[in-house]
Amino acid sequence: MARGNHQSSPAGRALGLALLLWAAVHTLPGIAQSRPTLAERIGAASEGDVIHLNAGIYHGPVTIDKRIVLQGEEGAIVEGDGESSVITVSAAGAEVRGLTITGSGLSLQAMDSGVVLHESARGAVVANNRIENNLIGVHIEGAPDSLVKNNTILGRxxxxxxxxxxxVYLWSAPGARVIGNAFRYGRDGIFTTTSTDNVFADNRFRDLRYAVHYMYTEDSTVRDNVSVGNHIGYxxxxxxxxxxxxxxxxxDRDHGLMLNFVNYSTVEDNAVVDGGKKCVFIYNANANEFRGNRFEGCDLGVHFTAGSEQNTLVGNAFIGNRTQVKYVGTRNLRWTEDERGNYWSDHAAFDLDGNGIADQAYRPNGLVDQIIWRMPQAKLLLSSPAVQLLRWAQAAFPAIxxxxxxxxxxxxxxxxxxxxVNRELNR
Known part of the structure:
Protein backbone atom coordinates (compact mmCIF):
# COMPACT_ATOMS: atom_id res chain seq x y z
CA MET A 1 0.00 0.00 0.00
CA ALA A 2 1.41 3.40 -0.94
CA ARG A 3 2.47 5.59 1.95
CA GLY A 4 0.92 9.09 2.02
CA ASN A 5 1.93 12.20 3.95
CA HIS A 6 1.05 11.92 7.66
CA GLN A 7 -1.15 14.78 8.79
CA SER A 8 -1.71 15.47 12.46
CA SER A 9 -5.17 15.83 13.87
CA PRO A 10 -6.46 19.24 15.07
CA ALA A 11 -6.10 18.06 18.66
CA GLY A 12 -2.47 17.18 18.10
CA ARG A 13 -1.71 20.54 16.54
CA ALA A 14 -3.29 22.36 19.49
CA LEU A 15 -1.27 20.34 21.98
CA GLY A 16 1.96 21.07 20.16
CA LEU A 17 1.24 24.79 20.05
CA ALA A 18 0.51 24.82 23.76
CA LEU A 19 3.81 23.09 24.52
CA LEU A 20 5.72 25.62 22.42
CA LEU A 21 4.08 28.55 24.20
CA TRP A 22 4.83 27.01 27.62
CA ALA A 23 8.47 26.60 26.69
CA ALA A 24 8.71 30.17 25.46
CA VAL A 25 7.27 31.65 28.64
CA HIS A 26 9.63 29.66 30.87
CA THR A 27 12.82 30.06 28.86
CA LEU A 28 12.87 33.39 27.05
CA PRO A 29 14.41 36.33 28.89
CA GLY A 30 12.16 39.25 29.79
CA ILE A 31 9.00 37.16 30.09
CA ALA A 32 7.94 36.27 33.65
CA GLN A 33 4.98 34.91 35.48
CA SER A 34 2.92 37.50 37.37
CA ARG A 35 4.01 37.70 41.01
CA PRO A 36 1.71 38.13 43.99
CA THR A 37 1.05 41.71 45.08
CA LEU A 38 2.32 42.91 48.44
CA ALA A 39 -1.21 42.76 49.81
CA GLU A 40 -1.52 39.14 48.62
CA ARG A 41 1.77 38.18 50.22
CA ILE A 42 0.68 39.69 53.52
CA GLY A 43 -2.67 37.92 53.25
CA ALA A 44 -0.96 34.55 52.65
CA ALA A 45 1.51 34.95 55.54
CA SER A 46 1.17 33.21 58.89
CA GLU A 47 1.75 34.60 62.37
CA GLY A 48 5.45 35.11 62.99
CA ASP A 49 6.45 35.07 59.30
CA VAL A 50 9.09 37.43 57.90
CA ILE A 51 8.27 38.87 54.48
CA HIS A 52 11.46 39.97 52.71
CA LEU A 53 11.09 42.61 50.00
CA ASN A 54 13.84 42.88 47.39
CA ALA A 55 14.68 46.20 45.75
CA GLY A 56 11.74 47.42 43.70
CA ILE A 57 8.42 49.23 43.94
CA TYR A 58 5.53 47.61 45.83
CA HIS A 59 2.12 49.19 45.68
CA GLY A 60 0.03 50.16 48.68
CA PRO A 61 -2.11 50.73 50.54
CA VAL A 62 -1.68 47.57 52.61
CA THR A 63 -2.86 46.44 56.04
CA ILE A 64 -0.83 44.26 58.39
CA ASP A 65 -3.39 42.42 60.50
CA LYS A 66 -1.18 39.64 61.88
CA ARG A 67 2.07 39.51 63.82
CA ILE A 68 4.61 39.48 60.99
CA VAL A 69 7.78 41.35 60.06
CA LEU A 70 7.75 43.32 56.81
CA GLN A 71 11.47 43.68 56.05
CA GLY A 72 12.94 45.46 53.04
CA GLU A 73 16.41 45.45 51.57
CA GLU A 74 17.96 48.66 50.26
CA GLY A 75 15.85 50.01 47.41
CA ALA A 76 12.58 48.38 48.52
CA ILE A 77 9.86 51.03 48.15
CA VAL A 78 6.25 50.81 49.29
CA GLU A 79 4.32 53.47 47.39
CA GLY A 80 0.81 54.58 48.29
CA ASP A 81 -1.99 55.56 45.96
CA GLY A 82 -1.98 59.22 47.01
CA GLU A 83 -5.47 58.82 48.49
CA SER A 84 -5.00 57.23 51.93
CA SER A 85 -2.40 55.91 54.37
CA VAL A 86 0.30 53.68 52.88
CA ILE A 87 0.79 50.99 55.57
CA THR A 88 -1.75 50.36 58.32
CA VAL A 89 -0.79 48.11 61.23
CA SER A 90 -3.54 46.61 63.39
CA ALA A 91 -1.71 43.56 64.80
CA ALA A 92 0.13 43.52 68.11
CA GLY A 93 3.86 42.96 67.76
CA ALA A 94 4.00 43.54 64.00
CA GLU A 95 7.14 45.18 62.61
CA VAL A 96 7.91 47.38 59.60
CA ARG A 97 11.63 47.64 58.86
CA GLY A 98 14.09 48.81 56.24
CA LEU A 99 11.65 50.28 53.70
CA THR A 100 11.17 53.52 51.84
CA ILE A 101 7.53 54.47 52.46
CA THR A 102 6.00 57.23 50.36
CA GLY A 103 2.86 58.51 48.65
CA SER A 104 0.16 58.97 51.29
CA GLY A 105 -2.94 61.05 50.69
CA LEU A 106 -3.19 64.69 51.70
CA SER A 107 -6.23 64.71 53.98
CA LEU A 108 -5.55 66.08 57.44
CA GLN A 109 -9.08 65.11 58.43
CA ALA A 110 -8.41 61.47 57.49
CA MET A 111 -4.91 61.65 59.03
CA ASP A 112 -3.29 60.20 55.91
CA SER A 113 0.11 58.80 56.93
CA GLY A 114 3.07 56.79 55.82
CA VAL A 115 2.44 54.30 58.64
CA VAL A 116 -0.55 54.07 60.98
CA LEU A 117 -0.40 52.05 64.22
CA HIS A 118 -3.91 51.33 65.47
CA GLU A 119 -4.82 50.86 69.12
CA SER A 120 -4.73 47.08 68.66
CA ALA A 121 -1.08 47.22 67.51
CA ARG A 122 0.41 47.01 71.00
CA GLY A 123 4.20 46.79 70.88
CA ALA A 124 4.40 47.36 67.12
CA VAL A 125 7.78 48.48 65.75
CA VAL A 126 8.59 50.91 62.93
CA ALA A 127 12.37 50.96 62.53
CA ASN A 128 15.13 51.85 60.09
CA ASN A 129 12.80 53.18 57.40
CA ARG A 130 12.90 56.22 55.15
CA ILE A 131 9.42 57.74 55.41
CA GLU A 132 9.17 60.63 52.96
CA ASN A 133 6.66 62.79 51.11
CA ASN A 134 3.71 61.71 53.23
CA LEU A 135 1.29 64.04 54.97
CA ILE A 136 2.03 62.48 58.38
CA GLY A 137 5.06 60.27 58.84
CA VAL A 138 3.90 57.85 61.55
CA HIS A 139 0.51 58.09 63.24
CA ILE A 140 0.52 56.28 66.59
CA GLU A 141 -3.23 56.05 67.02
CA GLY A 142 -3.44 54.67 70.51
CA ALA A 143 -0.93 51.81 70.08
CA PRO A 144 0.53 51.27 73.59
CA ASP A 145 4.18 50.34 74.04
CA SER A 146 4.90 50.90 70.35
CA LEU A 147 8.37 51.89 69.13
CA VAL A 148 9.38 54.27 66.33
CA LYS A 149 13.16 54.04 66.06
CA ASN A 150 16.01 55.08 63.76
CA ASN A 151 13.82 56.33 60.92
CA THR A 152 14.37 59.29 58.60
CA ILE A 153 11.06 61.14 58.39
CA LEU A 154 10.78 63.88 55.75
CA GLY A 155 7.58 65.88 55.25
CA ARG A 156 6.06 67.58 52.22
CA VAL A 168 5.09 61.53 64.41
CA TYR A 169 1.55 62.16 65.62
CA LEU A 170 0.95 60.35 68.91
CA TRP A 171 -2.47 60.09 70.49
CA SER A 172 -3.28 58.24 73.72
CA ALA A 173 -0.51 55.65 73.46
CA PRO A 174 0.84 54.87 76.95
CA GLY A 175 4.40 53.62 76.91
CA ALA A 176 5.09 54.54 73.28
CA ARG A 177 8.69 55.50 72.49
CA VAL A 178 10.14 57.63 69.68
CA ILE A 179 13.92 57.18 69.65
CA GLY A 180 16.82 58.00 67.35
CA ASN A 181 14.89 59.46 64.42
CA ALA A 182 15.73 62.36 62.09
CA PHE A 183 12.86 64.76 61.30
CA ARG A 184 12.67 67.48 58.67
CA TYR A 185 10.14 69.57 56.73
CA GLY A 186 6.91 68.65 58.54
CA ARG A 187 4.71 70.82 60.75
CA ASP A 188 5.95 69.52 64.11
CA GLY A 189 8.56 66.83 64.52
CA ILE A 190 6.75 64.96 67.31
CA PHE A 191 3.26 65.98 68.42
CA THR A 192 1.70 64.19 71.38
CA THR A 193 -1.69 64.68 72.97
CA THR A 194 -3.68 62.97 75.72
CA SER A 195 -1.02 60.40 76.52
CA THR A 196 1.22 59.24 79.34
CA ASP A 197 4.50 57.46 80.05
CA ASN A 198 6.14 58.28 76.71
CA VAL A 199 9.85 58.65 75.91
CA PHE A 200 11.19 60.89 73.14
CA ALA A 201 14.97 60.50 73.04
CA ASP A 202 18.00 60.94 70.78
CA ASN A 203 16.03 62.51 67.93
CA ARG A 204 17.18 65.30 65.62
CA PHE A 205 14.87 68.02 64.30
CA ARG A 206 15.35 70.62 61.58
CA ASP A 207 13.23 73.00 59.47
CA LEU A 208 10.00 72.52 61.41
CA ARG A 209 7.50 74.64 63.31
CA TYR A 210 8.07 72.91 66.69
CA ALA A 211 10.58 70.13 67.22
CA VAL A 212 8.59 68.57 70.08
CA HIS A 213 5.04 69.63 70.91
CA TYR A 214 3.31 68.33 74.06
CA MET A 215 -0.40 68.76 74.79
CA TYR A 216 -2.23 67.19 77.75
CA THR A 217 0.48 64.58 78.34
CA GLU A 218 1.82 63.43 81.70
CA ASP A 219 4.64 61.45 83.30
CA SER A 220 6.85 61.47 80.20
CA THR A 221 10.46 62.12 79.22
CA VAL A 222 12.13 64.31 76.59
CA ARG A 223 15.88 63.70 76.65
CA ASP A 224 19.03 63.92 74.53
CA ASN A 225 17.32 65.50 71.52
CA VAL A 226 18.76 68.16 69.18
CA SER A 227 16.64 70.92 67.62
CA VAL A 228 18.25 73.18 65.01
CA GLY A 229 16.70 76.07 63.08
CA ASN A 230 13.05 75.52 63.98
CA HIS A 231 10.56 78.15 65.09
CA ILE A 232 10.36 76.64 68.59
CA GLY A 233 12.47 73.84 69.96
CA TYR A 234 10.47 72.23 72.77
CA ASP A 252 15.56 78.13 67.02
CA ARG A 253 13.98 81.39 65.94
CA ASP A 254 11.26 82.13 68.52
CA HIS A 255 11.84 80.10 71.69
CA GLY A 256 14.23 77.33 72.54
CA LEU A 257 11.94 76.08 75.29
CA MET A 258 8.36 77.07 76.08
CA LEU A 259 6.44 75.96 79.16
CA ASN A 260 2.76 76.91 78.99
CA PHE A 261 0.53 75.69 81.84
CA VAL A 262 3.13 73.08 82.80
CA ASN A 263 3.40 71.86 86.39
CA TYR A 264 5.66 69.67 88.57
CA SER A 265 8.22 69.16 85.80
CA THR A 266 12.02 69.05 85.69
CA VAL A 267 14.16 71.01 83.21
CA GLU A 268 17.76 69.95 83.74
CA ASP A 269 21.11 70.05 81.89
CA ASN A 270 19.68 71.50 78.67
CA ALA A 271 21.36 74.03 76.37
CA VAL A 272 19.55 76.76 74.47
CA VAL A 273 22.04 78.69 72.36
CA ASP A 274 22.03 81.29 69.58
CA GLY A 275 18.26 81.69 69.57
CA GLY A 276 16.46 84.54 67.92
CA LYS A 277 14.03 85.84 70.53
CA LYS A 278 13.69 83.98 73.83
CA CYS A 279 15.78 81.16 75.19
CA VAL A 280 12.94 80.23 77.55
CA PHE A 281 9.33 81.38 77.85
CA ILE A 282 7.54 80.40 81.08
CA TYR A 283 3.81 81.15 81.13
CA ASN A 284 1.49 80.12 83.97
CA ALA A 285 3.80 77.26 84.85
CA ASN A 286 4.04 76.22 88.49
CA ALA A 287 6.21 74.11 90.81
CA ASN A 288 8.82 73.29 88.17
CA GLU A 289 12.58 72.92 88.67
CA PHE A 290 15.21 74.43 86.34
CA ARG A 291 18.69 73.19 87.17
CA GLY A 292 22.01 73.07 85.37
CA ASN A 293 20.79 74.62 82.11
CA ARG A 294 22.66 76.99 79.80
CA PHE A 295 20.73 79.85 78.20
CA GLU A 296 23.07 81.69 75.85
CA GLY A 297 23.03 84.19 73.01
CA CYS A 298 19.33 85.09 72.81
CA ASP A 299 17.65 88.47 72.77
CA LEU A 300 15.96 87.44 76.03
CA GLY A 301 17.25 84.76 78.38
CA VAL A 302 14.04 84.00 80.28
CA HIS A 303 10.61 85.57 79.93
CA PHE A 304 8.86 84.77 83.18
CA THR A 305 5.19 85.70 83.52
CA ALA A 306 3.39 86.75 86.65
CA GLY A 307 1.13 83.69 86.71
CA SER A 308 4.04 81.34 87.38
CA GLU A 309 4.69 80.42 91.01
CA GLN A 310 6.83 78.12 93.17
CA ASN A 311 9.40 77.48 90.46
CA THR A 312 13.02 76.76 91.37
CA LEU A 313 15.82 78.16 89.19
CA VAL A 314 19.24 77.22 90.55
CA GLY A 315 22.59 76.35 89.01
CA ASN A 316 21.76 77.69 85.57
CA ALA A 317 24.03 79.81 83.37
CA PHE A 318 22.72 82.95 81.66
CA ILE A 319 25.39 83.96 79.16
CA GLY A 320 25.45 86.84 76.71
CA ASN A 321 21.73 87.40 76.39
CA ARG A 322 20.76 90.92 75.45
CA THR A 323 18.31 90.94 78.38
CA GLN A 324 18.80 88.19 80.92
CA VAL A 325 15.35 88.13 82.51
CA LYS A 326 12.01 89.73 81.76
CA TYR A 327 9.57 89.60 84.65
CA VAL A 328 6.67 92.02 84.77
CA GLY A 329 5.27 91.51 88.25
CA THR A 330 5.28 93.00 91.71
CA ARG A 331 6.29 89.94 93.75
CA ASN A 332 9.86 89.26 94.80
CA LEU A 333 11.22 86.04 93.28
CA ARG A 334 14.32 84.59 94.94
CA TRP A 335 16.28 82.39 92.54
CA THR A 336 18.57 80.89 95.18
CA GLU A 337 18.54 77.60 97.08
CA ASP A 338 20.85 76.54 99.92
CA GLU A 339 23.04 79.61 99.35
CA ARG A 340 23.57 78.75 95.69
CA GLY A 341 22.16 80.71 92.79
CA ASN A 342 22.87 81.01 89.07
CA TYR A 343 25.66 82.32 86.87
CA TRP A 344 25.08 85.69 85.16
CA SER A 345 27.61 86.79 82.55
CA ASP A 346 26.83 90.49 83.05
CA HIS A 347 27.21 90.48 86.83
CA ALA A 348 30.34 92.43 87.70
CA ALA A 349 30.98 91.23 91.24
CA PHE A 350 33.79 90.14 93.54
CA ASP A 351 34.33 86.97 95.55
CA LEU A 352 36.57 88.13 98.38
CA ASP A 353 36.27 84.95 100.44
CA GLY A 354 36.86 82.65 97.45
CA ASN A 355 33.82 80.45 98.02
CA GLY A 356 32.63 80.66 94.40
CA ILE A 357 29.67 82.86 95.32
CA ALA A 358 29.57 86.55 94.42
CA ASP A 359 29.58 88.90 97.37
CA GLN A 360 26.80 91.03 95.92
CA ALA A 361 23.28 89.95 94.96
CA TYR A 362 22.18 90.13 91.32
CA ARG A 363 18.99 91.85 90.23
CA PRO A 364 18.46 91.50 86.48
CA ASN A 365 15.67 94.07 86.27
CA GLY A 366 14.93 97.43 87.79
CA LEU A 367 12.17 99.99 87.91
CA VAL A 368 13.16 101.47 84.53
CA ASP A 369 12.91 98.05 82.87
CA GLN A 370 9.40 97.54 84.20
CA ILE A 371 8.31 100.98 83.04
CA ILE A 372 9.59 100.27 79.53
CA TRP A 373 7.90 96.83 79.39
CA ARG A 374 4.59 98.36 80.42
CA MET A 375 4.99 101.46 78.22
CA PRO A 376 7.35 100.70 75.29
CA GLN A 377 7.22 104.32 74.11
CA ALA A 378 9.25 105.24 77.21
CA LYS A 379 12.36 103.90 75.42
CA LEU A 380 12.69 107.35 73.92
CA LEU A 381 13.62 108.66 77.38
CA LEU A 382 16.34 106.13 78.24
CA SER A 383 19.16 108.64 77.94
CA SER A 384 17.33 111.47 79.65
CA PRO A 385 18.58 112.95 82.97
CA ALA A 386 15.35 111.92 84.69
CA VAL A 387 15.88 108.25 83.89
CA GLN A 388 19.53 108.42 84.96
CA LEU A 389 18.44 109.98 88.25
CA LEU A 390 15.89 107.20 88.73
CA ARG A 391 18.55 104.53 88.17
CA TRP A 392 20.85 106.22 90.70
CA ALA A 393 18.09 106.54 93.30
CA GLN A 394 17.15 102.89 92.91
CA ALA A 395 20.76 101.82 93.47
CA ALA A 396 21.21 104.13 96.45
CA PHE A 397 17.90 103.39 98.15
CA PRO A 398 16.96 99.69 97.83
CA ALA A 399 13.58 100.33 99.44
CA ILE A 400 12.28 101.89 96.22
CA VAL A 421 25.79 67.87 75.65
CA ASN A 422 29.16 69.60 75.30
CA ARG A 423 30.25 67.14 72.61
CA GLU A 424 27.13 67.87 70.60
CA LEU A 425 27.56 71.64 70.99
CA ASN A 426 31.18 71.40 69.78
CA ARG A 427 30.41 69.33 66.67
Missing part, protein backbone atom coordinates in the same frame (compact mmCIF):
# COMPACT_ATOMS: atom_id res chain seq x y z
CA UNK A 157 8.12 70.62 51.25
CA UNK A 158 5.59 71.55 48.56
CA UNK A 159 2.92 72.37 51.17
CA UNK A 160 2.62 75.38 53.42
CA UNK A 161 3.53 74.68 57.03
CA UNK A 162 -0.09 74.70 58.25
CA UNK A 163 -1.05 72.25 55.49
CA UNK A 164 1.61 69.73 56.49
CA UNK A 165 1.26 66.92 58.99
CA UNK A 166 3.58 66.01 61.83
CA UNK A 167 6.54 63.67 61.63
CA UNK A 235 6.88 73.43 73.29
CA UNK A 236 5.46 71.81 76.42
CA UNK A 237 1.83 72.79 77.00
CA UNK A 238 -0.92 71.77 79.43
CA UNK A 239 1.16 68.88 80.77
CA UNK A 240 2.48 67.69 84.12
CA UNK A 241 5.44 65.74 85.46
CA UNK A 242 7.56 65.96 82.33
CA UNK A 243 11.31 65.34 82.53
CA UNK A 244 13.23 67.51 80.05
CA UNK A 245 16.91 66.60 80.24
CA UNK A 246 20.08 67.06 78.17
CA UNK A 247 18.33 68.51 75.12
CA UNK A 248 19.85 71.10 72.78
CA UNK A 249 18.14 73.97 71.00
CA UNK A 250 20.45 75.76 68.57
CA UNK A 251 19.29 78.68 66.47
CA UNK A 401 13.16 98.86 94.11
CA UNK A 402 10.12 97.17 92.55
CA UNK A 403 9.35 93.51 92.99
CA UNK A 404 11.25 91.19 90.71
CA UNK A 405 13.87 88.50 90.43
CA UNK A 406 16.80 88.53 92.84
CA UNK A 407 19.67 86.06 93.03
CA UNK A 408 21.22 86.43 96.47
CA UNK A 409 24.05 83.95 95.80
CA UNK A 410 25.19 84.40 92.19
CA UNK A 411 27.79 81.92 90.94
CA UNK A 412 31.19 83.21 89.86
CA UNK A 413 31.59 80.50 87.22
CA UNK A 414 29.14 78.88 84.85
CA UNK A 415 28.26 75.30 85.83
CA UNK A 416 29.44 72.65 83.38
CA UNK A 417 26.99 70.85 81.15
CA UNK A 418 27.13 67.04 80.88
CA UNK A 419 29.88 65.78 78.57
CA UNK A 420 27.39 64.43 76.02
Missing amino acids: RDLRVNERGNG AIMYSSRIEIRRNISRG RPGGVVDTAPLMRAPQLPAC
